[in-house]
Amino acid sequence: MTTIRNGSRILTVSMFLWLCTASNLVTAEDPNLNAADGYNPEALKSGRVDPSLHLQQGSNQLEAQKINPVIYKATGFGNTFMVITDEGNVIIDTSLPGMAVKHKSLLNAVNDGPIHSIIITHGHGDHTGGVALWREPETKVIAQQNMVEFLRYQKRLKGLFIQRNSAQFGFDLTSTSSSAASESSGVNMLPNTLFDKRLNFTLGQEKFEVLHTPAETYDALTVWMPEHKAAFVGDLFYRSFPNIYTLRGTKPRWALDYIDSINQVLALGPEILLPSHGEPILGNENINAEMTRYRDAIQYVHDETVKGMNEGRDVYSLMREIKLPKALDVGEAYGWVSWSVRGIYEGYMGWFDGDPVSMYAQSPQSIYADLVTLAGGAEKVISLAEQHLNEGDSVKALLLIEAAMATEPDNQAVLSMRLQILRVMRKASGNLNESGWLNHGIKQTQQKLSFSDDTRRK
């Protein structure tokens, strides 16, 4: 087991500007694959989930992992791959800026030949972070053509993504020291070689087929090396249900794109599957079994959501009711089925739920204060919240406290109850992203408590 260090020590907010959604959720199953052990999945089971954990992956790696004689991997959030050829090397994904330096030194220790091409599986920051570092004057930087707009979209919403990523991943917004460095690498990371559906090329003895496989993003690609039967799938596959919606915010991610793209990869008959997060899967039988189950889990959630929508069911009911059948249970340590249900529902239909009251600019929260007054004040609401919490319904308890906070935002008893509820939920959480947002709420409440405490003393 690895000692867990504070994520903020090695990574700063700027690195998370375009952070995507992923995690290394298992260690290598094949003993020949020498997994770096920077992540401890046991923590998930024990409730000690720390969202910064997945940023520690590969921190103990001392040498690049050899996949076969020409393919090497540096482990991180995410991984960097190198393919060695006689006509220069090919880098596939480049990790976060803060990890790229180490990845480059690990991979250069294997082979420090010229970099012919860098292939970016999609435009999230944990894949593009080291492009500027690896790039040489003649290097081709290859991406699917939709990446151009995808990068513009992320830049357009940069201010909000910084806030959301720092909340979800637990960073201090004041530590923005390297944001300038990250910004200046922005131009150098832009691709100079774009394709639409497919791009084939041969370097030395090695054949490369680059295929458009949209899923988590619409610029996603897969690199296929037919001679090695190796597929570099980027974020098309995780060992958890995927984030068909991610809490830090995203455009709709189309479930049916995942299905089509997974089918495209399965049809290639891969013997080596190389995701950008987590460890490789070896052997066509294993790959088929894992990817098929994963694909069918996505299809199931999609189909159940669509069925419920056509029956006129509301989104919250479907979020509560749709569960993966046992045979398709791929785990929810990273993505969560209920968020995906809502992502699919609102991806298809947008935000309006068909209730006339939802047409207007007043939120349900705008009448919380009235309701709390009617109920007889915040004390009564706290008491009911406590009752729900003791009965195991922490979400209802939290909702009541939200109402009480609307009436008395600085009430110590209200804030203390909120803190208590959030801590109970945090302890029970086995999902990295949920834990991140609960931690954020705990921190906010603690700050408010100490602030109102100070104010009272003055």
Ligand SMILES: [Zn+2]
């Ligand atoms: Zn990623």
